[in-house]
Amino acid sequence: MAERPDLSNLIPEKQKKSRGKSKRSTRHRKEKQEAAYGKAPKREVCGVGSKRKRRRRGLGILAAAVILAAIGIGCIAIFGLPVSVRSGIDILPDRNAADGSLYAAGGIELEDGQYRVVVNQLPTMSEGSRECNIEFENPAENQYSSRINLYLQSTGRRIGGTRRVDPGKYVEMITLYQTLELGEHPVWAKIELFNKKEPAGEMTLELTVRVVPEEIRK
Numbered sequence: 001m002a003e004r005p006d007l008s009n010l011i012p013e014k015q016k017k018s019r020g021k022s023k024r025s026t027r028h029r030k031e032k033q034e035a036a037y038g039k040a041p042k043r044e045v046c047g048v049g050s051k052r053k054r055r056r057r058g059l060g061i062l063a064a065a066v067i068l069a070a071i072g073i074g075c076i077a078i079f080g081l082p083v084s085v086r087s088g089i090d091i092l093p094d095r096n097a098a099d100g101s102l103y104a105a106g107g108i109e110l111e112d113g114q115y116r117v118v119v120n121q122l123p124t125m126s127e128g129s130r131e132c133n134i135e136f137e138n139p140a141e142n143q144y145s146s147r148i149n150l151y152l153q154s155t156g157r158r159i160g161g162t163r164r165v166d167p168g169k170y171v172e173m174i175t176l177y178q179t180l181e182l183g184e185h186p187v188w189a190k191i192e193l194f195n196k197k198e199p200a201g202e203m204t205l206e207l208t209v210r211v212v213p214e215e216i217r218k
Helices: 013-036 047-079 083-090
Strands: 122-124 136-138 147-153 158-161 170-171 181-195 198-213
Touching: 147 170
Parallel strands: 122 198
Antiparallel strands: 136 170, 147 158, 147 181, 181 198
């Protein structure tokens, strides 16, 4: 009698296909379950990439901050001190202020709120020099400290001035920020008053700065 062949290892073609489908459907169901419970499928995980992006973004912000700080320092170096800082420094006593008087006669009584101005209305300079004989005086009878600054009427540019001059002191010479051409230069003289360090008023006078050849000045 012939032996019957072992058919246990033989799988019909349809059954093979169904097994493949079952594996794919099982994986699909698993991904659905993970998504339902708040777990993203593994192939969509991007945590490492996001960390790198955040790290790069942080480095970019740091670099930008350093660049901005460098630009700020450069602006101060190129353009000078900010106006608020410069104004604060200008309130300090002028180191060139001397005790006494150049021209003002003493013994003049002033009422409260009055201020006596003594300044050279025609300061004269030598050609090529920046030394200007402003002869700005704050008489002892004044109640307020003061400072004076000169502005060219042609450009509005500040060309020089003093720091704080207290009553009973004067400044004979100032050094301008630039040389001026031969001739006469109309300027505005802005005089600011201070009660201690607090602003107490201001006034503007019209002066003329004259520049002459050096031999004439001598």
